[in-house]
Amino acid sequence: MSQAAVSVEGVSKRFRMYRERNQSLKAALMRGKRASFEEFWALRDVSFEIPQGSTFGLIGENGSGKSTLLKCIARILQPDAGQVVARGRLAALLELGSGFHPELSGRENVYLNGSILGMRRKELEAKFDEIVDFAGIGTFIDQPVKNYSSGMYVRLGFAIAINIDPEILLVDEILAVGDAAFQQKCMDKFADFRSAGKTVVIVSHAMGSLRSMCDRAAWLQKGHLVEVGATEQTVDDYVDATHVDRPTETDDTNRWGSGEATITEVQLINVAGARSSRFRTGEEFTIRIDYDFHERIDKPVFGLAITTLDGHYLWAFHSRDGEFVPESVTGTGSVDMTVPSLMLQPGTFEVTASIVDYSTTHTFDFLRNCTRFDVDLGSPRESGGPVALGGSWGNLRSAAAASAIGSSAKGA
Amino acid sequence: MSLSNDLRASREILSNLTMREVRGKYKRSFLGQTWSLLNPIASLAIYTVVFGLVLKATPPPGEPSGIDNFTLWLACALLPWNFFSVTVQGGMNALLGNANLVQKVYFPRYTLIVSNMLAGLVTFGFELLVLAAIAVVFGSQIWIWIPLVIVFVILLALFGLGIGLMLSISNVYFRDTAQFVGIGMQMWFYATPIVYPITLVVATQERWAEQGNDFPLVWLYNLNPMERFVQIFRDLLYDNRLPPWGDMAYCLGATVVSLGLGALIFSRYQGRVAEEL
Numbered sequence: 196m197s198q199a200a201v202s203v204e205g206v207s208k209r210f211r212m213y214r215e216r217n218q219s220l221k222a223a224l225m226r227g228k229r230a231s232f233e234e235f236w237a238l239r240d241v242s243f244e245i246p247q248g249s250t251f252g253l254i255g256e257n258g259s260g261k262s263t264l265l266k267c268i269a270r271i272l273q274p275d276a277g278q279v280v281a282r283g284r285l286a287a288l289l290e291l292g293s294g295f296h297p298e299l300s301g302r303e304n305v306y307l308n309g310s311i312l313g314m315r316r317k318e319l320e321a322k323f324d325e326i327v328d329f330a331g332i333g334t335f336i337d338q339p340v341k342n343y344s345s346g347m348y349v350r351l352g353f354a355i356a357i358n359i360d361p362e363i364l365l366v367d368e369i370l371a372v373g374d375a376a377f378q379q380k381c382m383d384k385f386a387d388f389r390s391a392g393k394t395v396v397i398v399s400h401a402m403g404s405l406r407s408m409c410d411r412a413a414w415l416q417k418g419h420l421v422e423v424g425a426t427e428q429t430v431d432d433y434v435d436a437t438h439v440d441r442p443t444e445t446d447d448t449n450r451w452g453s454g455e456a457t458i459t460e461v462q463l464i465n466v467a468g469a470r471s472s473r474f475r476t477g478e479e480f481t482i483r484i485d486y487d488f489h490e491r492i493d494k495p496v497f498g499l500a501i502t503t504l505d506g507h508y509l510w511a512f513h514s515r516d517g518e519f520v521p522e523s524v525t526g527t528g529s530v531d532m533t534v535p536s537l538m539l540q541p542g543t544f545e546v547t548a549s550i551v552d553y554s555t556t557h558t559f560d561f562l563r564n565c566t567r568f569d570v571d572l573g574s575p576r577e578s579g580g581p582v583a584l585g586g587s588w589g590n591l592r593s594a595a596a597a598s599a600i601g602s603s604a605k606g607a
Numbered sequence: 608m609s610l611s612n613d614l615r616a617s618r619e620i621l622s623n624l625t626m627r628e629v630r631g632k633y634k635r636s637f638l639g640q641t642w643s644l645l646n647p648i649a650s651l652a653i654y655t656v657v658f659g660l661v662l663k664a665t666p667p668p669g670e671p672s673g674i675d676n677f678t679l680w681l682a683c684a685l686l687p688w689n690f691f692s693v694t695v696q697g698g699m700n701a702l703l704g705n706a707n708l709v710q711k712v713y714f715p716r717y718t719l720i721v722s723n724m725l726a727g728l729v730t731f732g733f734e735l736l737v738l739a740a741i742a743v744v745f746g747s748q749i750w751i752w753i754p755l756v757i758v759f760v761i762l763l764a765l766f767g768l769g770i771g772l773m774l775s776i777s778n779v780y781f782r783d784t785a786q787f788v789g790i791g792m793q794m795w796f797y798a799t800p801i802v803y804p805i806t807l808v809v810a811t812q813e814r815w816a817e818q819g820n821d822f823p824l825v826w827l828y829n830l831n832p833m834e835r836f837v838q839i840f841r842d843l844l845y846d847n848r849l850p851p852w853g854d855m856a857y858c859l860g861a862t863v864v865s866l867g868l869g870a871l872i873f874s875r876y877q878g879r880v881a882e883e884l
Contacts, residue, residue, distance in 0.1 A: 271881050
């Protein structure tokens, strides 16, 4: 336990941003050079250690260098300075099934891919049934993989990688692989991994699952290491630091209305009264509509709706149902809709806002998906789906031992 | 320790990648592996008609074997050349063609080029067996030369591998490489006495000498290592004689230089291959 599974020692990685790239001779001769490029540092002097047996998260915004670092650990990229020392067999789940030969059968590809990932033939033979079983490929194993569905392809790739039994597993952006049942199998496998004392390194944007899976995390920003430490602390700091507005583009398809009154802005306000785009489950949450009424309108109705990113309509509320009906409005101003406790589970959501007349049949302005926000784990903490209902477990009544009531079980 | 691990691991990768090449190549074609024999037979037939019958290239009969058959004479040089050409051109494309693999998984990169050569070697081995059988039917006494044939098959493989290693890197950084090499290999083919006997080259220089032109054509011609390789295979398979020691030493030297240079260039530049692809 004393030795780190992976030591990242002063790693820097430089990439070239090609303005022009003369990979053909004619171009190179005519321009008198092979390429003109700007250099930028994807990683700059990053050092930390990943302890053996830990599950380690790499977090940061897009372009922060997480994936580059993962590829450096996986030895796919070579750092320009510093070094990465990995102690133990290493497997990377970067792109599954990338080495498959389409014309060869699943069986042949298992041996091919397995050996590329560093497995001996004997080990593969011993694990073969487990791999096929895990992938759920069944009798298709002797078919050429080009006949596989994309799901089967990826599942087989994953099954090989996870069954090569690495001491260090690198995972990029987990696993939108397969159906719910397969995902559950993957999560179980990760859990086995962790309990077997193996090291897992995960790159992800899903703060919720990182928080629940990882012991430690490193936060990268523009190639620099900002913080490394216990997951809770690091993720909290990261989430706090990235509390910024998320602009969303509006175009004609997302906006319509007759225009007598317009929405100038939709702001999301947190419990401290500040603008934010990140909230926690159970936090106070306010949506503020800034309006501009070009003429006097009697009894206008403000409307709001929340949808998930994939378009599921979760909630809507307009001010007439909220029994908030101003006699008339003119000029500019704003109106708030406040939720005392945001009952949404971690995820990203979109806000739609509108101004309509009292009959709600005439639309002055309608802005679909005008802003979005993220929800991170908070309280209540429930297990899945978009909404939190604030439920509680209890009242265990065993028919066999009716007298055992009393010790109530409280769970998440 | 890590080097020996690397080597042991790459043995598995090599055998699997080689199998992928061999099996994948003719998958789904009706004749399957038969193509690996039909292809050389077809080119032998074409060259026999064009150079043997139409242009009437007449190589001297085998000495001391006494065999006098143009097609057989041609095959003894054409098959080694084909293997060399596959090793060089396939090796050149090995990194580029497996870009998806190289960018996603770490494994010793040279295995891609080596496995391409090994796959070619498997085919070449079969071809040689068939060729040897036919040569025996025609009265060739190849038995005592088999060890030397094997030695030179290996040397030829390593010679081609060295060039393949260099070109594979060059092709990643500079995509024109493939086009140049396509033309270059064609020139090299005709600069090697495969479809015509070297006596024609000697005769040309003699004719020039009579005209007062003492251009060292044969000397230049002999610099080509493939000329030596091809002559050695003919000496062993067709003529059944011990090749000149000078030729053999020259081939060995060329192989050492090619492989050394190839390994040097490859190990120097392979680290950046994943991002340059």
